[in-house]
Amino acid sequence: MNSIRNQLLQTHERIAPFVHHTPVMTSSMLNEISGASLFFKCENFQRMGAFKMRGALNAMLQLTPEQKALGVVTHSSGNFAQALALAAKSLGIKAYIVMPDNAPEVKKQAVKGYGGIIVECLPTLKDRESCSENLMKEKGLTFIHPSNDLQVILGQGTAAKELFEDISGLEMIFAPVGGGGLVAGTLLATKSFDPHISVIGCEPMAADDAYRSLLSGKIENNTTTDTMADGLKTALGDINFPIIKEHISEIIRIEEEEIIESMKLIWERMKLVVEPSAAIALAGVLKHKEKLKGKKIGILLSGGNVDLGKLPF
Amino acid sequence: MNSIRNQLLQTHERIAPFVHHTPVMTSSMLNEISGASLFFKCENFQRMGAFKMRGALNAMLQLTPEQKALGVVTHSSGNFAQALALAAKSLGIKAYIVMPDNAPEVKKQAVKGYGGIIVECLPTLKDRESCSENLMKEKGLTFIHPSNDLQVILGQGTAAKELFEDISGLEMIFAPVGGGGLVAGTLLATKSFDPHISVIGCEPMAADDAYRSLLSGKIENNTTTDTMADGLKTALGDINFPIIKEHISEIIRIEEEEIIESMKLIWERMKLVVEPSAAIALAGVLKHKEKLKGKKIGILLSGGNVDLGKLPF
Structure with missing residues (x-):
């Protein structure tokens, strides 16, 4: 240990x-x-x-300068979405948040309030994952998982x-x-x-x-x-x-x-x-x-x- | 000053x-x-x-031993009722709280929870005051006003x-x-x-x-x-x-x-x-x-x- x-x-x-x-x-x-x-x-x-701020920051602070310049992406409609957005804002990094299109407006607003860029997907795990992967490929983003x-x-x-x-x-x-x-x-x-x-x-x-x-x-x-x-x-x-x-x-x-x-x-x-x-x-x-x-x-x-x-x- | x-x-x-x-x-x-x-x-x-605890305690801590032995009374259906009850409990003094009989049950329960003795009166200032005065006379209680x-x-x-x-x-x-x-x-x-x-x-x-x-x-x-x-x-x-x-x-x-x-x-x-x-x-x-x-x-x-x-x- x-x-x-x-x-x-x-x-x-x-x-x-x-x-x-x-x-x-x-x-x-x-x-x-x-x-x-x-x-x-x-x-x-x-x-x-x-608490999600802690993990989001730790992951992001260890990115290479190149990764930081390109930005990060996650899929979440909960606290990690806000955490990644705010952590990214604190560090001057772009954060893309893949959210199901039926996510509550209040949650979308919270992510936007912290400067996160919302990308809407269908409310299925499959679409959520493929949407994240497309963003990674297109924009060279680093994926950060909310818990794993x-x-x-x-x-x-x-x-x-x-x-x-x-x-x-x-x-x-x-x-x-x-x-x-x-x-x-x-x-x-x-x-x-x-x-x-x-x-x-x-x-x-x-x-x-x-x-x-x-x-x-x-x-x-x-x-x-x-x-x-x-x-x-x-x-x-x-x-x-x-x-x-x-x-x-x-x-x-x-x-x-x-x-x-x-x-x-x-x-x-x-x-x-x-x-x-x-x-x-x-x-x-x-x-x-x-x-x-x-x-x-x-x-x-x-x-x-x-x-x-x-x-x- | x-x-x-x-x-x-x-x-x-x-x-x-x-x-x-x-x-x-x-x-x-x-x-x-x-x-x-x-x-x-x-x-x-x-x-x-x-904050009401502060005032209730300060008033009660300055009572004479005789006054403490007899107890205190106030009329309130709000925070001061609970404050007087809890302060009295902390000091081992009896507290009578005159409350209107239409006071919400949740407030009565809170006062009882702190050990206050509730005496119900009609929901008028006049009855509230006369009820307090009677208690003072009958039991020798000291009246403590919630704010004045x-x-x-x-x-x-x-x-x-x-x-x-x-x-x-x-x-x-x-x-x-x-x-x-x-x-x-x-x-x-x-x-x-x-x-x-x-x-x-x-x-x-x-x-x-x-x-x-x-x-x-x-x-x-x-x-x-x-x-x-x-x-x-x-x-x-x-x-x-x-x-x-x-x-x-x-x-x-x-x-x-x-x-x-x-x-x-x-x-x-x-x-x-x-x-x-x-x-x-x-x-x-x-x-x-x-x-x-x-x-x-x-x-x-x-x-x-x-x-x-x-x-x-």
């Missing part, structure tokens, strides 16, 4: 000038409700509202690294599992800096590909993705899955009502705007609270980008 | 063990939108979700005092104006610690008693209180109005749509849950932004207690 440790140290140094060292917050009320000692890493306060890229994974791991630096003695970390970038980065950081900390992934019951992949030992696809946690619908990849498979303690599956309940607790008790995909980590703690009495637990609040017109309460 | 300065120093020392020194947050996005440099004092993170009490005002002033300590060089502070406790306390703190800072009050157009009181020179009543900023419907009193009249720079009246717009900006851009009564201070800045270019401005985010089932967006 030493080489990963060094890579994480270099990653953090590389991206630090461009990201916020986000605060860690606590709530005596939520400690009381859970019976544990909870430390919330507030990546909802990260630039563009989510080691540099992106290392970038996401710096959130957990900061959490260890700020809070000593953590016994567990609860993280959401979507495409697998955040949880893989968290696992690499944990194993490099404090292997005694166990990492627990939290995944929507309605998009439980990671849970089933762990059981079968190979990457399973989502048969449904009917969850309000829109950041957690994406599939695992061949770079992050082996990391998850090797190191993760457990994946807990969470029902939609449990996501809503946790989201409400965080909004009402902590006064923090977090998205469903972030609230799921607290839901995991509450679901297993009988086993967690007195534990010192880190919770990754991954992001806070919600459409206020479409809240579940 | 020296004696007030000393009183503020003593007040802060007195309540510090029982309140949070809340963080000050910034937003490059809101700086860009406003053209000014904004520092948000996050009293939404205060215990029970609002010098010890409460001094307590509320510690929020601005902390803001000066954390951020130097502020030129202005924008604060909401309701019953007048927070703005009067802010004025006392400003005049005591840095008289160059001007304080601007922000008040709903639909409950503009303070604005009209400044014009006429005497306390005017609200003829309407049809505003979503439910913390700002209350009337000024004979203790806080003279302080406001002497020291305030200006009161800006804010329309309901402007409150919603600012609340939305704070929720979406800063990821903070604030109540309409808190968002109004940013609305004041945005309304006058042409005059505020480049200014270094403190904004008191007074609280974050909202009913998530009844949001204006």
Whole structure:
């Protein structure tokens, strides 16, 4: 793990000038409700509202001058689209974002607001991929994957690294599992800096590909993705899955009502705007609270980008 | 002002063990939108979700042992009800809260959750007052007014005092104006610690008693209180109005749509849950932004207690 440790140290140094060292917050009320000692890493306060900035920056900062001059491309309709656009803007690089033509206007506007160039495609994985490939060929762009890229994974791991630096003695970390970038980065950081900390992934019951992949030992696809946690619908990849498979303690599956309940607790008790995909980590703690009495637990609040017109309460 | 300065120093020392020194947050996005440099004092993170804890504690900590043994009473259906209940719980004192029988169940539950004893009255000022008086007589309780009490005002002033300590060089502070406790306390703190800072009050157009009181020179009543900023419907009193009249720079009246717009900006851009009564201070800045270019401005985010089932967006 030493080489990963060094890579994480270099990653953090590389991206630090461009990201916020986000605060860690606590709530005596939520400690009381859970019976544990909870430390919330507030990546909802990260630039563009989510941890995704970390990975996008780390990948982009390592491009060659030629690659930087030509630009980058990704396909995403979520936080990574905004992250790549804002990271690119910070570095003076052009970012093309392939988005399905039925993506919500609010998401398109957010990407445009950060200076991203939107290229619309049909809402199928096939068209999304062929559209990205065409752009790469035509314009010489470098493709950056939202989660299945080691540099992106290392970038996401710096959130957990900061959490260890700020809070000593953590016994567990609860993280959401979507495409697998955040949880893989968290696992690499944990194993490099404090292997005694166990990492627990939290995944929507309605998009439980990671849970089933762990059981079968190979990457399973989502048969449904009917969850309000829109950041957690994406599939695992061949770079992050082996990391998850090797190191993760457990994946807990969470029902939609449990996501809503946790989201409400965080909004009402902590006064923090977090998205469903972030609230799921607290839901995991509450679901297993009988086993967690007195534990010192880190919770990754991954992001806070919600459409206020479409809240579940 | 020296004696007030000393009183503020003593007040802060007195309540510090029982309140949070809340963080000050910034937003490059809101700086860009406003053209000014904004520092948000996050009293939404205060215990029970609002600055009111400060004043309630300061008043209660100065009761005699006999008064403490008998208990306190207030009439409020808002944040002060919860503040008095929680402050009393922290100090092991009994708190009776007179609330109108038509107060929302969610507010009654919050007060009960903090251990307050609710006494219901008819929803009229007269019944509310006579009910409080009866309790005082029967049980020997000490009445603590939510805003028109010098010890409460001094307590509320510690929020601005902390803001000066954390951020130097502020030129202005924008604060909401309701019953007048927070703005009067802010004025006392400003005049005591840095008289160059001007304080601007922000008040709903639909409950503009303070604005009209400044014009006429005497306390005017609200003829309407049809505003979503439910913390700002209350009337000024004979203790806080003279302080406001002497020291305030200006009161800006804010329309309901402007409150919603600012609340939305704070929720979406800063990821903070604030109540309409808190968002109004940013609305004041945005309304006058042409005059505020480049200014270094403190904004008191007074609280974050909202009913998530009844949001204006």
